[in-house]
Amino acid sequence: MSVATEAQRQTATTTPAAAVLELDDLHVAYGAIGALKGVDMVVREGEVVALLGANGAGKTTTLRTISGLHRPTSGAVRFHGERIDGVPAHAVVGLGIGHSPEGRRVFADMTVLENLHMGAYRFKRLRPEDLDRVFTLFPRLAERRTQRAGTLSGGEQQMLAIGRALMGRPELLLLDEPSMGLAPLVVAQIFDIVEEINAQGTTVLLVEQNAAQALRIADRGYVLETGRITMHAPASDLLDDPRVRAAYLGETAH
Numbered sequence: 001m002s003v004a005t006e007a008q009r010q011t012a013t014t015t016p017a018a019a020v021l022e023l024d025d026l027h028v029a030y031g032a033i034g035a036l037k038g039v040d041m042v043v044r045e046g047e048v049v050a051l052l053g054a055n056g057a058g059k060t061t062t063l064r065t066i067s068g069l070h071r072p073t074s075g076a077v078r079f080h081g082e083r084i085d086g087v088p089a090h091a092v093v094g095l096g097i098g099h100s101p102e103g104r105r106v107f108a109d110m111t112v113l114e115n116l117h118m119g120a121y122r123f124k125r126l127r128p129e130d131l132d133r134v135f136t137l138f139p140r141l142a143e144r145r146t147q148r149a150g151t152l153s154g155g156e157q158q159m160l161a162i163g164r165a166l167m168g169r170p171e172l173l174l175l176d177e178p179s180m181g182l183a184p185l186v187v188a189q190i191f192d193i194v195e196e197i198n199a200q201g202t203t204v205l206l207v208e209q210n211a212a213q214a215l216r217i218a219d220r221g222y223v224l225e226t227g228r229i230t231m232h233a234p235a236s237d238l239l240d241d242p243r244v245r246a247a248y249l250g251e252t253a254h
């Protein structure tokens, strides 16, 4: 290999991928109470980024603000460099941002199939290949397509919430605590599927309290504490960090 080619290769491997999502000094308040107090974050094309933090740190607020469900009091949300704070939630979906919300929020009285149809509402009609993709990722949903969503197990409801978000064919998928309340085996399954979704080309921003699982599949991670980012680093560094281990991996600090 020539020197020039090697240099070009080096540049290609060290240039970061384009930013898909940028949060710039984001402030969000509920009445007089500030929930986000100047959050800066970037998610690059093809990444899985984990957003970690304790209860009430502001993780859900961050995702809901990206999705257009909350308006920031100041700061910016950019998608491919364009401001999207102020864009209504349904239009944010149309831009290519899918959101699997905290607590899953499936439509309990609708069937699995009807829930998936709801996820495709931005298209005139449902594309069979999108349904095929979801059913290939989650064969359990295919088996239960006519079952009422309210009667699914917690893990199946989580699969449905992710599947429903995928039906909008998102470029960026926001996942709010997919592991919540699920048995370890099911959690591992869900995280494997998130990895697979990412490998198929979807960028992922993953909110989690289960730091060990999240960092296992993430490229980078941010730690949010009472509305402020206190750490950001490659996921492997965060896994090794004594403060992260003590606060989020349940280890006692030495």
Ligand code: ATP
Binding pocket: 030, 033, 035, 053, 054, 055, 056, 057, 058, 059, 060, 061, 062, 102, 209
């Ligand atoms: P958890 O892991 O418990 O879901 P979180 O990190 O997702 O927590 P948020 O739900 O974003 O945290 O909440 C951040 C802060 O904002 C908390 O102090 C919470 O009480 C407050 N908050 C969230 N939603 C509202 C609301 N609708 N009205 C008033 N305060 C709110």
